[in-house]
Amino acid sequence: MLTTMLTRPRVIARLDIKGAVAVKGRCMDGWRPVGNPNELARQYYEQGADELLLVDVVASLYGREPRWDVLEAATDGVFIPVTYCGGVRSVDDVRTAMRHGADKVAINSAALARPELINEAAAVFGSQAIVISIEAKRRADGTYEAYFNSGREPSGNAVGAWANEAQERGAGEIVVTSVDRDGTDLGLDNHLVQQVAHVNIPLLAAGGIASRFPDSVVSA
Amino acid sequence: MIGIVDTGVGNVLSVRRAIEHVTNEPLGFWGMADKLVMAGQGSFASIDAATKMLLARRLGDGTPYLGICLGMQILYNGSDEAPEEFGLGFLSGRVRRLAGKTPRMGYEDVLGIGRMYFAHSYSAGADIVQHENVTGVQFHPEKSGSDGLRWLSGWFEGVR
Numbered sequence: 001m002l003t004t005m006l007t008r009p010r011v012i013a014r015l016d017i018k019g020a021v022a023v024k025g026r027c028m029d030g031w032r033p034v035g036n037p038n039e040l041a042r043q044y045y046e047q048g049a050d051e052l053l054l055v056d057v058v059a060s061l062y063g064r065e066p067r068w069d070v071l072e073a074a075t076d077g078v079f080i081p082v083t084y085c086g087g088v089r090s091v092d093d094v095r096t097a098m099r100h101g102a103d104k105v106a107i108n109s110a111a112l113a114r115p116e117l118i119n120e121a122a123a124v125f126g127s128q129a130i131v132i133s134i135e136a137k138r139r140a141d142g143t144y145e146a147y148f149n150s151g152r153e154p155s156g157n158a159v160g161a162w163a164n165e166a167q168e169r170g171a172g173e174i175v176v177t178s179v180d181r182d183g184t185d186l187g188l189d190n191h192l193v194q195q196v197a198h199v200n201i202p203l204l205a206a207g208g209i210a211s212r213f214p215d216s217v218v219s220a
Numbered sequence: 221m222i223g224i225v226d227t228g229v230g231n232v233l234s235v236r237r238a239i240e241h242v243t244n245e246p247l248g249f250w251g252m253a254d255k256l257v258m259a260g261q262g263s264f265a266s267i268d269a270a271t272k273m274l275l276a277r278r279l280g281d282g283t284p285y286l287g288i289c290l291g292m293q294i295l296y297n298g299s300d301e302a303p304e305e306f307g308l309g310f311l312s313g314r315v316r317r318l319a320g321k322t323p324r325m326g327y328e329d330v331l332g333i334g335r336m337y338f339a340h341s342y343s344a345g346a347d348i349v350q351h352e353n354v355t356g357v358q359f360h361p362e363k364s365g366s367d368g369l370r371w372l373s374g375w376f377e378g379v380r
Contacts, residue, residue, distance in 0.1 A: 007326030007338065045365070050327060072233070079238060081337055081363045095229065098261060103231040103363055104339070125229055126263040126290070126301070128323035128339040172323045172341065202325045219326070 012051040013044035013213035014206060017086075018058050020070050024214060026183035028135065028151035031057060034214075037074035044213055051081045053106070053175070053206075053217055059087025060109040061149045066093065068100040075101030083175075085133050094121050094129070106131035106175060109148035112155045112162075115169055122170030127201070131173040132166040134159055136192050138180060144195050151179035163196040173202045175217060181208030183215065193220045221246055222376075223253025225291065227271055229262030231362075235288070238362035242373035250274075255379055256283055259362070260290025264315065264342070265302035267294055276308050284379035285354045289340055292349065292356030301342050311351055315342045330359060334367030 015037060016023050022040050023031035034040070041052055054074055059066050066087040075082050084097045085106035094105045105125075111117050111132055121130045135151045136144040136159045144159040155162070163174050176196050178189040186208045193205050197220065205220035222245050224235055235257060236247065250256055251274055258275070272294070279285055293299055296307045299315035307315070318324055322341040330336045330347050336359035338347075349356040355375065361368035 007324060007328055010326050075234075076237065079241070079363060079365055079369055081339070081360070082234070098229070098231050099233055101233045101237075103234055103261060103360075122263075124263060124266050125261055126266075127341055128325065129231075129261045172339075173325060200321055202321070202323065 009219040010050040010204070011212055012053050012204065012217040013049040014053040014055060014215040014217050015040055015044070015074070016055045016057045016215070017067070017070055017074070018056070020067065020073075023057065024183060025057065028057065028179050028182050037070060038076055041074050041078045045078045045080055047212070049080060049213060051083065052078060053083045053085065056086025057150050061152065066097070068096055071097065071102060072100040083131055085131070090117070091120050091124055094125055098125075104129050104131050104173070106133040108133040108135060111166065112146065112148050112157065115165060118166055118169035118171050122172070127170050127172030130171050131175060132163075132171040134162060134174060134176045134196070135179050136176055136195075138189075138192070142191070144192055147179060151182070159192070160195045160198070163199050167199050167201050171201065173204065174199055175204040175206060176220075177205075178207030182206070184208050185210040188218070221248040221253045222255045222257065223248055223250025225250045225256055225258035225271065225275060227258070227260075227262055227267050227290075229266045230259030230290070231261045232259055235259040235362045238369060238372055242369055243376045245376075251278070254283060255376070256285045258285070258287045258291030258294070260288050260293070262290050263301055264290065264293060264299040264307070265305050272308060276310070279308065279310055279354060282353045286375055287354070287356040288360060288362065289358060292358055293342060293344060295349075295354060295356055296344050299342055310354060311344070311349065311356070313344055315344045317341060318343050327364070328359075333371050335364065336361065336368060336371075337364045
């Protein structure tokens, strides 16, 4: 039996885009422009980011097609893995993302609406290319619920159960983001991470970490 | 002329950009190219018979070939990922599912090569293999920063 060696912890720079502009939000809202996506992506690459997570924050929210042109322009000269997230609704969208500079694709809204999409995408691209993004909000009772459309719509799914289902359907990685801490420097929500820590695929956590990059995602 | 074997599921633009970064050679149709690179971000079953047929012929002709990830795995007889499919059998052996937490995802130091990015759930048991005109790497030199580009540049130097 082959075994995996321990890989180093990763620090991933997250770059949010709205249209063709890089933006920075707070709690997945109030996005303000911060610059050119490619300039920032190259900057993060040169500063030693292990990977880049490029998120179109309005593609699902406004029901728009992903901005493939922006993905392609943003990733030029960036020789680290790029995960694209935002408005990916089909296997064809995954294919298109790969042709425009993505190495992996993260899905949230479309997977909550139709979880079979995870199976379909993993069957074609392999689990290692399919990431599930979970936008989590804390409920009054201390548990967490998965949201979609940039943290606006509740799905009814508890994050732990949804993470399990995503893994079983073939997702190769989970990135869980605290909507409440997004864009703040309050630190990682460890209670949230505990809710999904049982998965047996790589887990990344985001929301509240502004250490090395304005929005950092870290191995959890 | 360098050709990228297009399986329809690879991270083709990333590979193309890395190649263009390290060499001035033109890119063209892989069926006619005198150096081949195959990108891999697909499942073992995602490579169709026509692609395998042409690839087997090109490898048999002695064309220098660099197979990345799936591009390495397809060189073997078969894979646990799609037991009903055959690989090229250019290298003997079988691609097996990794034990423990999969996918293996992230950077690792590969002896004599540098810090390389891995993203895979199946493996032929080696991170790099070299046989006649064929090189296979399980890591992604196109996405491993300057170490990856340096290695890729060296590969093209070696087959010039």
